Amino acid sequence: MTTGGPPLVEVRGLAKTYGNIRALRGVGVSFRRGEVHGLIGANGAGKSTLIRCLAGLEQPDGGEVLLGGEPRTIHDPAAAAKLGLAFIHQELNLVSTFTGAQNILLGSHSGGMLKPRRFGGVPHRVREAARRIGIDFDLDVPVGTLSVHQQWLVTIARALLEDRDLVAMDEPTASLDADEAATLLRVTRQLADAGVAVIFISHRLDEVTEVCDRVTAFRDGAVSLSLPKQDLTRESLVRAIVGHEVVPRSGTQADAEVPDRPVLLDIKDLTRGRAVRGASFTLYQGEMLGIAGLVGSGRTELARTIFGADRSDSGAMTMDGKAYAPKSVADAIRNGLAYVPEERRSQALFLTHSIADNLHVTRWERLRVGRWLPLIRPGAARAAAQEVCARLGVKVASSDTGKAVQTLSGGNQQKVVMGRWLVTAPKILILDEPTRGVDIGARADIYGRIREVAAKGTTVIVISSEFEELLECGRVLVMAQGRIVGQLSGADVSVPNMLNLCYA
Amino acid sequence: MLAASARFGTIGVLVLLVIVFSVASPDIFPTGQNILNILNQSATLSIVAAGLTFPLVAGQFDLSFAAVISLTGILTVGFLKRSGYPWPLAALLALSAAALIGLIIGLLVSYVRVNAIVATLGMSTVLLGVNYEYSNGTPITLDPGPFTKIARGQVLGIPAPIIITAVVLVALWLLLNFTLLGKHTQAVGANVVAARLAGVRVAKVTIIAFVICSLCAGLAGVVLAARIGSGQVTAGDGYLLSAFAAVFLGASVLRDGEFHILGTFVGVLIVTVTFNGLSILGSDSSMQFLFQGGILVAATALSSTARRVLSGALK
Numbered sequence: 001m002t003t004g005g006p007p008l009v010e011v012r013g014l015a016k017t018y019g020n021i022r023a024l025r026g027v028g029v030s031f032r033r034g035e036v037h038g039l040i041g042a043n044g045a046g047k048s049t050l051i052r053c054l055a056g057l058e059q060p061d062g063g064e065v066l067l068g069g070e071p072r073t074i075h076d077p078a079a080a081a082k083l084g085l086a087f088i089h090q091e092l093n094l095v096s097t098f099t100g101a102q103n104i105l106l107g108s109h110s111g112g113m114l115k116p117r118r119f120g121g122v123p124h125r126v127r128e129a130a131r132r133i134g135i136d137f138d139l140d141v142p143v144g145t146l147s148v149h150q151q152w153l154v155t156i157a158r159a160l161l162e163d164r165d166l167v168a169m170d171e172p173t174a175s176l177d178a179d180e181a182a183t184l185l186r187v188t189r190q191l192a193d194a195g196v197a198v199i200f201i202s203h204r205l206d207e208v209t210e211v212c213d214r215v216t217a218f219r220d221g222a223v224s225l226s227l228p229k230q231d232l233t234r235e236s237l238v239r240a241i242v243g244h245e246v247v248p249r250s251g252t253q254a255d256a257e258v259p260d261r262p263v264l265l266d267i268k269d270l271t272r273g274r275a276v277r278g279a280s281f282t283l284y285q286g287e288m289l290g291i292a293g294l295v296g297s298g299r300t301e302l303a304r305t306i307f308g309a310d311r312s313d314s315g316a317m318t319m320d321g322k323a324y325a326p327k328s329v330a331d332a333i334r335n336g337l338a339y340v341p342e343e344r345r346s347q348a349l350f351l352t353h354s355i356a357d358n359l360h361v362t363r364w365e366r367l368r369v370g371r372w373l374p375l376i377r378p379g380a381a382r383a384a385a386q387e388v389c390a391r392l393g394v395k396v397a398s399s400d401t402g403k404a405v406q407t408l409s410g411g412n413q414q415k416v417v418m419g420r421w422l423v424t425a426p427k428i429l430i431l432d433e434p435t436r437g438v439d440i441g442a443r444a445d446i447y448g449r450i451r452e453v454a455a456k457g458t459t460v461i462v463i464s465s466e467f468e469e470l471l472e473c474g475r476v477l478v479m480a481q482g483r484i485v486g487q488l489s490g491a492d493v494s495v496p497n498m499l500n501l502c503y504a
Numbered sequence: 505m506l507a508a509s510a511r512f513g514t515i516g517v518l519v520l521l522v523i524v525f526s527v528a529s530p531d532i533f534p535t536g537q538n539i540l541n542i543l544n545q546s547a548t549l550s551i552v553a554a555g556l557t558f559p560l561v562a563g564q565f566d567l568s569f570a571a572v573i574s575l576t577g578i579l580t581v582g583f584l585k586r587s588g589y590p591w592p593l594a595a596l597l598a599l600s601a602a603a604l605i606g607l608i609i610g611l612l613v614s615y616v617r618v619n620a621i622v623a624t625l626g627m628s629t630v631l632l633g634v635n636y637e638y639s640n641g642t643p644i645t646l647d648p649g650p651f652t653k654i655a656r657g658q659v660l661g662i663p664a665p666i667i668i669t670a671v672v673l674v675a676l677w678l679l680l681n682f683t684l685l686g687k688h689t690q691a692v693g694a695n696v697v698a699a700r701l702a703g704v705r706v707a708k709v710t711i712i713a714f715v716i717c718s719l720c721a722g723l724a725g726v727v728l729a730a731r732i733g734s735g736q737v738t739a740g741d742g743y744l745l746s747a748f749a750a751v752f753l754g755a756s757v758l759r760d761g762e763f764h765i766l767g768t769f770v771g772v773l774i775v776t777v778t779f780n781g782l783s784i785l786g787s788d789s790s791m792q793f794l795f796q797g798g799i800l801v802a803a804t805a806l807s808s809t810a811r812r813v814l815s816g817a818l819k
Contacts, residue, residue: 307701329701329702330703330704330705341701346698347697349695350698353691360687361687361704368684375678376682376684378682
């Protein structure tokens, strides 16, 4: 039911540059009332930047945004809201202790700050908005007790309460199972049928082809395809994302080359909550294995389960032929595991503590005078810290290992986190997004260090959404929706192949 | 210059207090006898505050230690007087009770995930009940004997409480800065997620921090009972604010808002010198409380302001 006249929202020649990365290079796309418009593309292709510009979170460097044919500048998120644009990001921004009705009303600014509000029960207009999108669960209980897809519905109801003209949803189905996703797709459809323009971002091509009236694909900051529903094919979408013709290949575990090495870790049907759903793979002694996957594919959760940070719900792990079921991180470390987490600042570093203290957290017991006198020798600790810094090329004056680790650059901080594990001589080192927040120059250096570690006999698993980086690996597993969906080795390890498996 | 004022601000406050009191009361305040007196007065507070430093370093909170001070005093005196135990046994039993209390709090906080403030406040109230029950609400007094001699005994002219304090402070300083346990405690306080992912046993470290705090409060309670010759329900009351004041004052000594033993000791001296100086000048206790609260806020505000100005100047 596309209407005539100017589109509700249109962008023309939109450009945005971050440093030397051109996130958007002259993008033109229009969103119409009553239309579900799908946006697809690999991580970093430009779809999020477009949304951030529309939401007033970023200002474009060039091009224009038109609302109803009139050029507009969207200064900040409040301005976007005033113009009738609603954005639902993956972090849902709900107050988990408030009820569904209270959360829906939180967005309502009608009346003043001090206007008395009924804050119990479910007011009529909330019930009305809920009914429109088929909410059949209780809105009078805290949203913390609701499931993720119910929380999404609450967020959509909140957006609807204000009569929005456009609703943008960023990967609404990423953590939903098939039934829940179906409900959400139905609601999405209803929204459009009620005359709202809907932007639907998803990595699941089957959903996109099912629900969207029009799909725009992004690649390298530009629109690579924009077609109405009737002209869409799966192949054309994959080609638009990946960038060239994809040779159909099964990509199953059976046809990939199996390294001629002893098995170190064997994982069967590992399940952890909804994030990891029956993952199976084999890790061979001394290899450098890559795990590719989009954000939310369960890569990090898989790593955390292997490292004992999370417990598995079911499945089995075998290491060196023996059953391996880590009870805690400390237990996993005793078994020769090491893990460099993806969020360096919040999950790995003690920012105000010295470089030396950050390096030695895994090995203080080795720096003691002796078992009979368990005191740490400061001289030995200093010397050991300097030695690790020198080995990893942490750029720091030899006397400065007492300086706070937060004074280092991102790349050097990452090397400190890696250095923490080198001294424990792990059998398996798992690196989760090892180059996140690291400048381009330091990335090559970090991979050089990873190769050195691997050359010394440590088996390495690298997790990354920068697929180019995984070309370093001899073998790459591709993860999607909590499962290992494919395996590439040798000459088959290529970015298009990884992307193709991600979207399979 | 600014860096120095930020890092040495709190020590500056101590020096300033000493100068002011020395000028105001040149005959009494700056004498050798009064210095020993100040150290002796600061003995129990030093032990309590040094112990409290551990849960705070680990990112936890303990409000139960004041009741533990009263408890071990009452128990020690009670075991001596009512049960006729020799004093080392009486003290040992009281200290075991203190350690057990720390253990229970640690288990509640680490495994049952009770908020530390609630757990320790609850424990504090329970102990108040125990203290009233055991002492019937009246002080249990002792006649002078071998136990009370601990507080008045001297080694080479130095009062025994000062020696006990010195031993405790050095031991805890070594423990916090030069042992695996101390380093792991600091790691847990700095970033508990990172500590867990680096293999630190967060629960164990947290429990030990509470045990150390309770044990130190217990030891202070025993020393205090020996000094005043009685065990009473209100013995520990004054320590709650003083100990927190001392530790928080100390957090701005030499380091940026990190709790540490040396800083805590400087904080204790500030608190004690203020009390000592004001009572020499003959002010009443309402004045002393005003000053104590005022100095706590002023000294921490001073050093944090200096730090902010400093970091702004560097940018």
